[in-house]
Amino acid sequence: MESIIEIQNLNYEINNKRILDNICLKVKEGELVGLIGPNGAGKTTLLKCLNGIYKAEGTVKVNGVLIDRMSNKSLAEKIALMHQNTQIGFPFPAKEVVLMGRYPYLKRMQRESKEDFKIARKNMEYTDTEKLEDCAINEMSGGERQRVLFAKTLTQQTDIILLDEPTASLDITYQEQIFKYARDLSEQGKTVLAAIHDLKIAAKYCTRLVLMNDGKIVSDGSPEEVLTSMNLSRVYGVNALVYKNRITGLLDIYIHKVNEKNKSVRFHVIGGGGTAGSVLRQLYEQGYYVSAGVFFQGDSDIASAEVFGIDYLVEKPFSSITDRLFNENLAYIEKAHTTVLCNMPLGFQNIRNLEAAEQAEKLVIIEDDLPETRDFTGGKAGEIYNRLKSKAVAVINSSRLHEVL
Numbered sequence: 365m366e367s368i369i370e371i372q373n374l375n376y377e378i379n380n381k382r383i384l385d386n387i388c389l390k391v392k393e394g395e396l397v398g399l400i401g402p403n404g405a406g407k408t409t410l411l412k413c414l415n416g417i418y419k420a421e422g423t424v425k426v427n428g429v430l431i432d433r434m435s436n437k438s439l440a441e442k443i444a445l446m447h448q449n450t451q452i453g454f455p456f457p458a459k460e461v462v463l464m465g466r467y468p469y470l471k472r473m474q475r476e477s478k479e480d481f482k483i484a485r486k487n488m489e490y491t492d493t494e495k496l497e498d499c500a501i502n503e504m505s506g507g508e509r510q511r512v513l514f515a516k517t518l519t520q521q522t523d524i525i526l527l528d529e530p531t532a533s534l535d536i537t538y539q540e541q542i543f544k545y546a547r548d549l550s551e552q553g554k555t556v557l558a559a560i561h562d563l564k565i566a567a568k569y570c571t572r573l574v575l576m577n578d579g580k581i582v583s584d585g586s587p588e589e590v591l592t593s594m595n596l597s598r599v600y601g602v603n604a605l606v607y608k609n610r611i612t613g614l615l616d617i618y619i620h621k622v623n624e625k626n627k628s629v630r631f632h633v634i635g636g637g638g639t640a641g642s643v644l645r646q647l648y649e650q651g652y653y654v655s656a657g658v659f660f661q662g663d664s665d666i667a668s669a670e671v672f673g674i675d676y677l678v679e680k681p682f683s684s685i686t687d688r689l690f691n692e693n694l695a696y697i698e699k700a701h702t703t704v705l706c707n708m709p710l711g712f713q714n715i716r717n718l719e720a721a722e723q724a725e726k727l728v729i730i731e732d733d734l735p736e737t738r739d740f741t742g743g744k745a746g747e748i749y750n751r752l753k754s755k756a757v758a759v760i761n762s763s764r765l766h767e768v769l
């Protein structure tokens with residue numbers, strides 16, 4: 365398929381400072397591309413070059429035609445840009461602002477036709493802004509104004525739509541809504557490029573992400589290809605873990621700061637049934653060496669251990685812990701400075717985890733629920749648990765774990 369947008373060797377400077385550095389990018393019809401990158405990466409500047417607001421060195425073609433050869437009006441029939449934080453000083457009613465989207469199609473002094481009004485109205489309905497039609501644009505909340513401006517952008521009826529931080533002042537419902545609209549538009553064959561800071565929304569809706577830094581494109585591909593821990597760490601200067609959220613099935617990002625000083629201190633975590641996730645995270649953030657187990661296949665604690673790169677032991681589902689895994693668990697416990705027993709359900713299947721915990725030199729028990737309420741062995745596990753309690757260095761609520769780390 366031909367590219368609807370083709371950018372080659374684009375360079376742009378302001379006051380001798382290189383803002384865009386040799387940008388090359390081709391976008392196909394119907395793509396929904398997220399432009400991501402830290403503040404100052406050059407996203408807005410790139411969108412403005414595409415829209416002809418900034419004249420840069422290099423070439424920008426739309427449908428194979430150089431935009432320098434197009435008049436402002438004919439470019440505005442092809443590309444609409446919704447600016448970041450647009451302020452309008454004059455109290456235009458919303459419906460007039462939306463109608464302004466029709467300007468590329470009107471001759472000098474020509475009034476809008478019935479058809480123009482119809483298009484504007486349809487887009488106000490679509491963006492849930494009809495109720496605001498008589499409200500002054502400069503007296504609206506940031507989010508309301510943003511939605512009216514989005515309706516105006518759509519009213520321009522262009523094949524290419526550029527959105528610069530379209531969700532900046534929107535509440536969570538409308539943040540998602542704008543990107544649902546953007547996805548609908550791309551499914552209808554429109555091409556959408558959106559500068560966006562929210563990486564989770566970018567991953568959820570965009571078919572392709574372009575990561576920029578210092579005026580350059582540093583990665584370009586599917587959300588999975590671009591949103592890697594390495595890319596995010598390199599560009600944003602943070603420690604980031606990128607993983608598939610097992611509950612939502614979506615790409616998720618966890619930004620964190622790890623204390624690098626604690627690597628030689630070992631913790632072992634006994635959990636299960638999703639009770640270990642938060643414990644593993646907190647220990648990971650402290651930078652300790654952490655091992656965990658014995659979990660049973662299918663447990664969400666395994667997903668947590670994998671995200672945090674923690675060594676763990678896993679048994680087949682619905683089986684008791686074998687001697688081999690019991691001994692491996694013991695070996696981890698013996699090497700650990702501290703063993704943490706989570707607030708897990710107690711059954712015949714995992715009773716050997718409690719037996720192993722008896723060997724811990726220093727045991728911390730997390731108790732959010734009384735053991736009687738989660739003992740499914742008729743008291744057998746409860747007996748061991750009570751012995752563990754009497755030797756534990758701390759029995760705490762999970763919200764207080766940080767106090768003993």
Ligand SMILES: Nc1ncnc2c1ncn2[C@@H]1O[C@H](COP(=O)(O)OP(=O)(O)OP(=O)(O)O)[C@@H](O)[C@H]1O
Pocket residue numbers: 378379383401402403404405406407408409410559
């Ligand atoms: N009018 C200007 N005069 C001087 N420098 C500018 C101007 N406009 C942009 N810049 C600089 O160009 C660089 C890129 O800015 P741009 O707004 O394109 O980045 P961005 O990726 O959109 O950032 P943000 O995510 O913060 O909106 C920044 O370093 C910015 O300071």
